[in-house]
Amino acid sequence: MQKRYSLKKNAQFKYVHRRGASSGTHEAVLLYVRSGALKVGFSVGKRIGCAVERNRVKRRMRAALVPLLPRMKRGLYVFIAREPAATADFARLCRSMQALLRRQDLLLPAPDEGKAGNAT
RNA sequence: UGAGGUUGCCGGGCGGCCGCGCGCCGCAAGGCGUGAGGAAAGUCCGAGCUCCACAGGGCAGGGUGCCGGGUAACGCCCGGCGGGGGCGACCCCAGGGAAAGUGCAACAGAGAGAUACCGCGCGCCUUUGGCGCGUAAGGGUGGAAAGGCGAGGUAAAAGCUCACCCGCGGCUUGGCGACUUGUCCGCGAUGUAAACCCCACUCGGAGCAAGAAACGAAAGAGCGUUUGAGGCGGCCCGCCGAUGCUCUCAGGAUUUCGCUAGAACCCAUCGGCAACGAUGGGACCAGAUAGAUGACCGCCGAACACAGAACUCGGCUUACAGGCAACGCUCACAAC
RNA sequence: CGGGGUGUAGCGCAGUUUGGUAGCGUGCUUGAAUGGGGUUCAAGAGGCCGCGAGUUCGAAUCUCGCCACUCCGA
Numbered sequence: 001m002q003k004r005y006s007l008k009k010n011a012q013f014k015y016v017h018r019r020g021a022s023s024g025t026h027e028a029v030l031l032y033v034r035s036g037a038l039k040v041g042f043s044v045g046k047r048i049g050c051a052v053e054r055n056r057v058k059r060r061m062r063a064a065l066v067p068l069l070p071r072m073k074r075g076l077y078v079f080i081a082r083e084p085a086a087t088a089d090f091a092r093l094c095r096s097m098q099a100l101l102r103r104q105d106l107l108l109p110a111p112d113e114g115k116a117g118n119a120t
Numbered sequence: 121u122g123a124g125g126u127u128g129c130c131g132g133g134c135g136g137c138c139g140c141g142c143g144c145c146g147c148a149a150g151g152c153g154u155g156a157g158g159a160a161a162g163u164c165c166g167a168g169c170u171c172c173a174c175a176g177g178g179c180a181g182g183g184u185g186c187c188g189g190g191u192a193a194c195g196c197c198c199g200g201c202g203g204g205g206g207c208g209a210c211c212c213c214a215g216g217g218a219a220a221g222u223g224c225a226a227c228a229g230a231g232a233g234a235u236a237c238c239g240c241g242c243g244c245c246u247u248u249g250g251c252g253c254g255u256a257a258g259g260g261u262g263g264a265a266a267g268g269c270g271a272g273g274u275a276a277a278a279g280c281u282c283a284c285c286c287g288c289g290g291c292u293u294g295g296c297g298a299c300u301u302g303u304c305c306g307c308g309a310u311g312u313a314a315a316c317c318c319c320a321c322u323c324g325g326a327g328c329a330a331g332a333a334a335c336g337a338a339a340g341a342g343c344g345u346u347u348g349a350g351g352c353g354g355c356c357c358g359c360c361g362a363u364g365c366u367c368u369c370a371g372g373a374u375u376u377c378g379c380u381a382g383a384a385c386c387c388a389u390c391g392g393c394a395a396c397g398a399u400g401g402g403a404c405c406a407g408a409u410a411g412a413u414g415a416c417c418g419c420c421g422a423a424c425a426c427a428g429a430a431c432u433c434g435g436c437u438u439a440c441a442g443g444c445a446a447c448g449c450u451c452a453c454a455a456c
Numbered sequence: 457c458g459g460g461g462u463g464u465a466g467c468g469c470a471g472u473u474u475g476g477u478a479g480c481g482u483g484c485u486u487g488a489a490u491g492g493g494g495u496u497c498a499a500g501a502g503g504c505c506g507c508g509a510g511u512u513c514g515a516a517u518c519u520c521g522c523c524a525c526u527c528c529g530a
Binding site: 002003006007008009010011012013041042043050051052053054055056058059060062063064066090094 | 373
């Protein structure tokens with residue numbers, strides 16, 4: 001996932017946290033706010049584990065999101081990891097995040113010919 | 121063969137494929153190179169670096185604490201000394217001063233730095249006992265009872281005297297020194313300084329959010345220039361100090377620098393018991409800023425530990441699956 | 457990066473300065489009182505004082521090293 005898609009400022013995180021529509025699964029929670037740009041942030045709390053484990057969870061969530069990125073509606077996303085995310089396998093993490101996006105209807109129909117990097 | 125001791129090291133490797141940070145090349149698509157640790161951790165010490173006076177004096181406060189050396193420095197390391205533990209190789213110790221002063225030593229016990237309960241002896245009396253004096257050997261209490269043990273001595277006793285031993289001080293042998301050897305010259309002093317304290321040495325403060333620059337453009341207010349604004353973050357002195365300091369306009373988690381090559385590492389030779397030093401040679405590319413290493417798979421006998429750089433070094437401490445090497449190291453058993 | 461605070465009975469807290477007996481409230485158990493319950497009264501149980509070393513005759517207390525939680529400043 002390239003840096004231009006990442007949510008950066010603490011103020012932005014706070015904004016999403018306050019205004020965002022939320023939905024959750026066993027492994028993660030999604031907060032979403034409509035916006036002109038497509039930005040994604042990840043929030044992995046101290047309950048998950050030590051720095052190594054937190055980094056790994058963040059990387060796996062990021063990797064799971066990459067194939068979905070071109071099909072996502074524009075807006076600010078924050079994914080919050082919950083404790084089972086540390087032990088879940090990668091396939092389970094992927095299904096979980098797809099389910100979160102579908103639940104708020106944020107995934108475009110995705111015709112198969114859609115090229116990567118089309119997010120503008 | 122088994123059980124140990126000490127020291128040092130590794131702590132996955134190779135390949136395919138899709139991605140990420142940084143650097144270089146390219147008009148672009150993209151390509152090439154490179155990319156976490158021994159502890160990156162805890163933040164417990166010491167420095168570099170930056171700013172505050174040029175880092176100066178005193179008081180207060182903190183730190184260290186056997187001796188000698190190493191080091192940029194250290195509370196670290198090395199080698200000794202003393203004490204303690206282990207059959208041993210070896211390991212552990214904040215280990216200055218209690219004859220400078222103050223405090224504390226509960227309970228028990230007569231008495232905790234002085235004392236006399238039982239006892240022992242002598243004297244007197246109203247004689248199964250009481251009082252006075254002497255004594256501290258014995259009993260008892262306690263972690264600790266004013267050197268220990270034996271002999272002499274005595275009314276009973278006592279370093280009161282003597283032999284041996286223990287400790288402290290003086291002198292003395294060896295050593296740079298901690299310390300040690302001897303001596304019998306003097307003495308017999310409780311413990312606690314991780315209680316206050318004394319002595320010696322040492323420490324200025326803050327920290328990369330340090331600090332510097334760029335972007336807008338000039339203006340206003342207050343204080344002040346030897347009757348001193350402001351500055352050095354415990355206080356005082358002392359010093360610096362003038363288109364200077366503070367505030368508003370002022371919108372910024374803006375951008376760039378600081379930002380990684382270093383008292384570092386490896387090899388050889390020489391000096392040193394060693395830590396380490398000197399000389400010569402060699403190899404070096406993490407530098408992010410919501411913060412880069414992940415997904416899928418194959419092979420290597422298993423590779424499943426603890427764990428993620430955030431200015432940089434030297435240490436300490438803590439966590440750690442499994443594995444390797446060295447020492448003509450130690451002990452036990454067996455064989456020769 | 458820098459600086460504090462807390463950890464003691466199931467729960468909330470004293471005791472740490474100046475070292476020797478661990479205590480208070482509430483909850484729990486038993487008994488009394490009531491037809492029964494609550495209130496009340498009496499008795500009792502419950503603590504490796506966060507962990508590991510050290511100093512001391514003796515440590516919740518002093519010293520050192522860890523662990524967890526929490527607060528503040530830039």
